[in-house]
Amino acid sequence: MVAVSALALATFAPMPSRAMGSSVVDVPLTFHVVNSSVTKCRNDNKPYTIRGNLVAPADALTDTTHDAVTLYLHGSGDGSVWHFTAVPGVDYVSEMARLGHVSVFIHNLGYGASDAADGNAVCFGSFVTIAHQVVQELRKGIYGAGGKTPVAFERVALVGISAGGIDAELYSITYHDIDALGIVGWADNALTVTGFYPDVVGDGLACARGGESKTAGGPSGWVRVFRGRDWDSLLYNMDPFVRQSFVARYEDDPCGVLSDAGQAIGESIALSPTVTIPVLLAYGDHDPFPPGAFEIQRARYVSSPDVSLAVLPNTGHVSMLGRTAPEFRAVMSGWLGARAF
DSSP states (O other), X not given: OEEOSHHHHGGGOOOOSSOOOSXXXXXXXXXXXXXXXXXXXXXXXXXXXXXXXXEEETTTTTOTTOOEEEEXXXXXXXXXXXXXXXXXXXXXXXXXXXXXXXXXXXXXXXXXXXXXXXXXXXXXXXXXXXXXXXHHHHHHTOSBOTTSOOOXXXXXXXXXXXXXXXXXXHHHHHOOOOSEEEEESOOOOHHHHHHHOTTHHHHHHHHHTTOBOSSTTXXXXXXXXXXXXXXXXXXTTOOHHHHXXXXXTOOOEETHHHHHHHHHHHHHHHHGGGOOSOEEXXXXXXXXXXXXXXXXXXXXXXXXXXXXXXXXXXOOSXXXXXXXXXXXXXXXXXXHHHTTO
């Protein structure tokens, strides 16, 4: 299914599996994980605390009909893109809660509110194993929920944006404990990599020197991937104030991802034909991908009987924060709701 116009996007009109409402809860969550890896990278196998939020209809922690949750993974440089509270009215997970959906957003290791870590010991493989531990804790109801009784969810969808899309697809071929897969703003292609990371050589040199620290006295091994010249293409059709707030909160990325990016992408390309769960691929028409990349990505999921492709008009890479964010939420709500999330 290819949505390339406002009319076609009506196919994804919001269809939440529960009643819509305006009352939303935002519960801080903690997950206790170990930094292991599914790829060959220099992870440290140390324990860490991952922090995030459950944002949902107000009865989500008490009503047993809320048995499904969507876990959202962020991409390069940003620990708040799905739960963006800096500007009123554009927080994706809050707006999805008003449509009846239960969402969990986490800050990856070393980002945002989660524990700091040596960026040389954090990689795509780390993010995948950490997400797996989070999924298991969500299923078992053994995470911290700010003093509230945690819910044990029976069904989990996993959605990642940009580099988080790499995490999500690598997860889907490694573990088999999620019920649906969403990849937003990522397509595996050599031209994609060079288009997204034009300064990868410079980043590699910075990391070879040990990288930087995010905070004074904090762990090193971090590097600034995107810079001012990249924002025009990545943040297309975004309100200037939202853009300014996004860039101000942009974080460095771990040097460890440079060493295992090829492995993570290569394995995903090779094994994506084994994925059997429902898959959504969502892009903006101004996403910086080469021609045909969306269709090539869709064609890889030959074993899934349920693959949807949505391309939003007049939309950039960070689709949940652009001016067409309502249309993006309609796509996500329609797809999730039709699959009982």
